[in-house]
Amino acid sequence: MIKPKGLILALDINEKTRLLDVAQATASFVAAFKVGNLALYQHGWSLISELKQRVGIPVIADLKLMEVPFMAENIARSAHAAEADGIMICGASGLDTLGFCRAAFPGLLFIVTQFTHCRDVISDHDADSIVEAALKLGCDGVQVPGTFPDRISAVRERVRTKLKIVACGIGRQGPTVGSAIQHGADYEIVGRAIYDVETPQAASLIAQKLSNEVNGLA
Numbered sequence: 001m002i003k004p005k006g007l008i009l010a011l012d013i014n015e016k017t018r019l020l021d022v023a024q025a026t027a028s029f030v031a032a033f034k035v036g037n038l039a040l041y042q043h044g045w046s047l048i049s050e051l052k053q054r055v056g057i058p059v060i061a062d063l064k065l066m067e068v069p070f071m072a073e074n075i076a077r078s079a080h081a082a083e084a085d086g087i088m089i090c091g092a093s094g095l096d097t098l099g100f101c102r103a104a105f106p107g108l109l110f111i112v113t114q115f116t117h118c119r120d121v122i123s124d125h126d127a128d129s130i131v132e133a134a135l136k137l138g139c140d141g142v143q144v145p146g147t148f149p150d151r152i153s154a155v156r157e158r159v160r161t162k163l164k165i166v167a168c169g170i171g172r173q174g175p176t177v178g179s180a181i182q183h184g185a186d187y188e189i190v191g192r193a194i195y196d197v198e199t200p201q202a203a204s205l206i207a208q209k210l211s212n213e214v215n216g217l218a
Contacts, residue, residue, distance in 0.1 A: 007177075007210055008189045009032075009194055010033075012191055012192075025201060025203055027055040030057070030211065035051070036064075045082035048083055052083055072101050073101065076101040085107050087101070089110075114145050116145040117173075128154075143166045146170045146175040147175055156185075165186050166185065166189060170193070177213050178216075
């Protein structure tokens with residue numbers, strides 16, 4: 001089971017051997033790994049079970065589903081069959097889709113409320129409705145952009161302790177490590193700031209440093 005707070009490493013790495021090597025080198029310092037569609041399209045569902053066998057810590061599939069309920073349900077079932085501990089789906093897909101995924105996936109379900117690059121695609125008002133849906137359906141958490149710390153504070157005030165808050169976009173997109181935790185997030189997702197280095201050993205040192213910073217604030 002995932003630790004209650006901490007650092008999540010986004011493994012958006014094309015080359016499979018390097019992805020697994022970075023995962024093994026950093027596993028001691030992160031609460032979970034997140035694999036997105038880039039890695040899943042490249043390497044297939046089997047990547048999840050391979051990761052778990054190699055590192056033994058939770059793996060979250062960041063699917064960002066924007067699908068009709070029937071399709072979303074089947075994808076969620078596929079993620080469960082692939083041994084994913086959690087999935088992330090897009091809240092803007094609607095209450096029916098979220099409900100089908102909640103029923104189909106017994107693991108951790110995180111709902112994406114907005115994107116890190118702008119607030120035009122999903123407005124703050126619509127994001128608030130997504131948070132309400134996550135509460136209604138008994139989801140485990142919501143993903144809130146670390147690039148918009150005011151949104152993290154607002155969502156934390158609304159959900160209190162009922163949902164976990166995962167902050168994405170930490171590091172290369174601007175927010176410093178620890179900033180989202182200070183605004184109320186439980187987890188911070190970091191990717192390129194850790195793995196975009198020459199060796200897995202270098203990634204390990206960065207992950208250790210950033211994990212200490214995050215855990216010191218959590």
